[in-house]
Amino acid sequence: MRSLDDIYRRYMRDIYRYLLFLCHDHHTAEDLVQETFTRAYLHIESIDDTDRIKRWLFRVAHNAFIDRIRREGRVSLGETEYFEQLWDRETPESLLLGKEAGEEALKLLEELPEPQRRAFLLYHHYECSYAEASEIMGIGLSLYKSHLFRARQKMKAYTERRMRRE
Numbered sequence: 083m084r085s086l087d088d089i090y091r092r093y094m095r096d097i098y099r100y101l102l103f104l105c106h107d108h109h110t111a112e113d114l115v116q117e118t119f120t121r122a123y124l125h126i127e128s129i130d131d132t133d134r135i136k137r138w139l140f141r142v143a144h145n146a147f148i149d150r151i152r153r154e155g156r157v158s159l160g161e162t163e164y165f166e167q168l169w170d171r172e173t174p175e176s177l178l179l180g181k182e183a184g185e186e187a188l189k190l191l192e193e194l195p196e197p198q199r200r201a202f203l204l205y206h207h208y209e210c211s212y213a214e215a216s217e218i219m220g221i222g223l224s225l226y227k228s229h230l231f232r233a234r235q236k237m238k239a240y241t242e243r244r245m246r247r248e
Contacts, residue, residue: 086123093136094119096208097143103191103203104147114150118143137210140218144200190240194233197221201229202237 097118102111121142191199197219204215216226 086119086126089122089126089135089139090119093139096136097139100140100203100208101143101147104200105150110150114143114146117146121146137214137217140204140208140210140214141220144218144220186240186244187237190237194236197229198233198236201226202233205230 094115098111098115101114101118102108105111105114118139122139125142191202194202200219201215204210204218205212210218212223212226212230215230216223219226219229221229
């Protein structure tokens, strides 16, 4: 098995981005990453299969996020500045178009119910398989597929509306 330091280097950015999108706050996401890897340190011996580490870490991060929600009572929607900085800046025109489309997509993602948003992100952004994502979310495979299908339908409807406008 790899050392925790190797695991941290390999998965920290993905875990951070996932948590940042869930909580919308840089400092909270950093705290949750620390909490995730602290929990991982305490229970790393329980993972026998090194292929499952990514899935297991996302599950630990997800649980840390849920625990934080329960402690705070609700999730506060924060700034999306971090995601606005991720756009490719080739030309002023592409920057403007990309920023507008990205802002609209982020708004749409934020409007999705929490389970659909998580399902969409885990599959499309973090490239988890259906089984991995359903395990991370702690739900059955059929329920996960249902959440992902509904999220895709809403994103598709959004895209079709946008295409008609342009």
